[in-house]
Amino acid sequence: MAYLSEIVGRSVTDLDGVSVGKLKDVIVRPWAEFPHPLIEAVSVESKSGETSFMPFAAVAALLSPVIALKYCKADVPVFEQKEDDILLARDVLDKQIIDTDGARVVRVNDVELVRVNGTIYVSNVDVSWLGIIRRMGLVGLAHFLGGRIKQKGISWDDVELMHRDQSMQLRVPAERLHDLHPADLAEIVSDLNRLESGQLLGSSDVKHLADTLEEVEPEFQAELVEHMSDEKVADVLEEMEPDEAADLLGDLPKGRKEDLLALMEKEDADDVRKLLAYPEESAGGIMTTEFASIQPNLTAGEAIQVLRGMADEVETMFYVYVLDAEQHLVGAFSLNNLIFAPPGQLVSEFMTDRIITVNLTDDQETVAQTVAKYDLLAVPVVDDENRLHGIVTADDALDKIIPTAWKKRLPRFYR
């Protein structure tokens, strides 16, 4: 095992022992089949300050105090760089990377190299204090401590680089990030700089992007979509819960908001428009228009069929609301009630008709108190004539009164 910091700066000599310069960087190339990239080449800086790239095959011994080449100075073959080559010292060392295992952004102090059968692989990145001690030139101390302190190396397999190609685009293979929970991805995004976070999300698919955006603060959401194309943002907005989409649109400049609404599918756009009409702090402003509703004259068996058909539109069904032909709220039941009911029983027979509701214009405090007082998972929002307009889920109700920073401190169970 060796470290990048140890070999960078070592002198390089040719076959005859003549000094060629100092080792400047180590070039690796990712492969598709194996997570740990192989060293392909080195770059050497001559005394006059010129940098030359040499294939690894030209190096006789890389992990030795003096790096010897297999050729005479004049005959060293030239290495052809490719676009996705990674220069470890330039692109990895001291830079922030994404640790996909720990779902966090960390700074690289050193890179660990391993020799297997004459080839050298990148095994881990070192983000621990030992790396810093080693970088200060205190290799002996780092080694001494290394034997006693548990190493916190991150396997290259879990590392996502954030370096850029020529066009300054961030190159993050999206697949691995998609395995992360949207809340984790949101946290990573908030740790990154502007360009990086935008590009990171830009590489995500619409569904994942929508879920992630729902997890970040509204002002920050607006910033993240600032440079995305309208078409993509419109797709994302359709995918988001209408209340979240409305929050996001509310933070965008007016002109863009209208353009985006025009690009969205009419049905989704109408839902969002309706929500935008209510004050931000009112029940109408925080409700979502996605809820399951059903007519009173169906049987339990038919109701299950109808609800199954809604699976695509309604993400979570806490309660099913029973509406008459004019959208008046006449009752509600939970999925428990439905499943326990005999298949032939009418909805109107097993539903509850004493329903706790809030009015569209109630403020969010009232909504939160209602949800807490009656232990509800969601509360229906009605107008003065008792027509159902939407629901406020318990998490949204609490979201609005507990500052995010405090919520993060609550154990997950309560969130």
Add this chain to the structure above:
Amino acid sequence: MNENPHTRKVLPGFWKRILIFLTIFGPATITAMADNDAGGVATYSLAGAKLGYPILFPLVIITVLLGVTQEMGMRLTVITRKGLADLIREKFGVKAALFMFAALLIANIGTLITEIAAVKTTSAMLNIPPIPFVMAIVLVSFFFVTKGNYKLTQAIMLIASLFYIVYIISAVKAHPDWNLAVTNLFYPHGVDMSSAYLRDFLLIGMGVLGTTITPWGQFFISSFAFDKKIEKGKINYSQMETYWGAFLTDFFSFFMIVATAATLFIHSIPLVSGEQAALAIQPFAGKLAGTLFAIGILNAGFMGLVIVSLSTAYAFAEFFGLSGSLNDSYQKSKTFYILFVVQLIVATVVALFIPLSLFKVAVFTQTINAVALPPVFYYLIKLTNDRQLMGEFANNFFQKYFAIICTVVIIVASVFTVATAFFNF
């Protein structure tokens, strides 16, 4: 990246602009106000008492220097969304990072010690038991920083900034010659300019500059703006805030100097230390003015304690790639919070229980600051010149050279102050 037609500028109305300004308001004002920490107040009081109105003259220059240097830090962070420390580590490597951090840590602990010492002396003047009082302040700072979030910290610091108004009242009560005071901003006059006076003027003027422009101020504005996550589109407003902050700071400094110049200088009362000013002005300006002056020092000390220790904690997180945000939980940013409190504890213990010459601590701190300032400005200018990093917001020709000139002035001032302190004038 394709240009989005919606980012085109629509000229917002006046109120709309005010609203946008309020959304970015905070970091620059707080950093600038914290530059008038307890040490700053003491220096200004001393300057006014010893030199009278003419020492108001450097304030205009200081305002420009503060505004220009803070604006660079603000712009750097808003455009790159990285802190100054982040960028130093990435562009200049781990050794530069370690060196800067060590200098910042030591200098900041020195600053904290002087801060606590000032709070201790002043609370004794107000008949508040000093040791419990200092401990209470440290505890309160720790509690709201760890339990609160960015918004709460910003709100408390902005309220603390309001307290500087007490200096206006103290100054008014001192019945100064306003005409003389204001004209001295433009050219120093009204005293006998003997060679001894001019020597003191130069010395104290440099000292005043040194307490206002500090390495921690440069790091803090960048980290705090980062934590606030100011959008790139609002850069104009943030730049405006840095100039406003610089103006506001020196606006209050003006009254601190006037309060002591109109009383102690006129009556030739010598001051041993700046904190004594609160007591010394009482016979001339009344008890209220003295008490307000003392409360002002306590407030400045509190603000300095929080901001200076936060600046170290932020810089540490950025240099070494740990999580560090007031919006993160204690669990996530443990090191950040621990570093915050450990500095406070170390400084408290030293200031309260170890008999040290405060003068020596101040000189020592000033020395470290003088060592750290040139590299800070070197990095800052180098980074803001970098077109690849800053794009169209990189320094233009004028900004670049103006920044360099300002830097040279600041460095000469701090080196000069240190040198004279060592040679004991």
